[in-house]
Amino acid sequence: MPARRLPSWVWVTGLTAGAVAAVVVLAVQADKGPHPTAARPSAPASAEATPKPTKSAAPAAVPDDSGxxxxxxxxxxxxxxxxxxxxxxxxxxxxxxxxxxxxxxxSYTISQRTEATTGSDGVQIENILYFAAKSGLSIAFSNAVDGASPPAVAAGKQTSGIRMGKDDGSALWTFGETGTTVVVVS
Structure with missing residues (x-):
């Protein structure tokens, strides 16, 4: 009596079920292990690099020439x-x-508020408060949606966003209504 062969769909179904079971077992094991967190990109280390925004224990005094x-x-x-x-x-x-x-x-005034958009550097930003223009660019305060510092700017590229941390961006958004005065000092 000749041996009976199994149809190919049975083999494919069996192999697929086995692969799915293996992936589920590995996923459960991975979930029990340590969870790495992504490091935030740091500002470039150059003379033009800006320090990471921080809140100081004793805030600097408001400049005398600020109105x-x-x-x-x-x-x-x-x-x-x-x-x-x-x-x-x-x-x-x-x-x-x-x-x-x-x-x-x-002295300027906040002329426009935009809840969220993509910055000229490709970063998703929010809490955007426009108040000036220069060199054909609109100047605005904003923060990255993920709270990260801005990426390094390519040589020769112009950006006009003034970025801050997420909590500071939310505070400025609440404080800075359309028509609020913005005083820029040296």
Whole structure:
């Protein structure tokens, strides 16, 4: 009596079921192991590199030449922003990562607010507050959706976003309504 052969679909089904079972076993084992976390990219180590935004224990004093009243103050030299209330008290201060194109010192107003978009560097950003323009670029405060620092900028490329950490971006978004004064100092 000749041996009976199994149809090919039986072999394929058996092999597929075995492969799925092996993947499930490996996935369960992997889930029980350590979970690595991705490191955030750091700013480039150059003379132009900007320090990672941090909140200091004793915030730097609001610059004397920044006006009076409720306003956002941005210091080009300190790479720092202050949220100043109507009584001239700083409610929050934090460092930022400026773009390659900076606004000139002076007084501006927040002209437009955009909840989220993609930055010119390809990063998903949110809490965007536009307040100036220079060299054909709109200058705005924003933060990366994932809270990361901006990537290194390619040589010769111009960027005008002033980035900050996620919590600082949320605080500025709440504080900076359309029409809020932004004072830029040296």
């Amino acid at each position: 009076t009243g409720r306003r956002v103050v941005y210091s080009l030299g300190q790479k720092r922003v202050w949220l100043v209330d109507a009584s001239d008290a700083a409610r929050r201060s934090f460092t930022v990562w400026p773009g390659t194109v900076s606004p000139d010192p002076g």
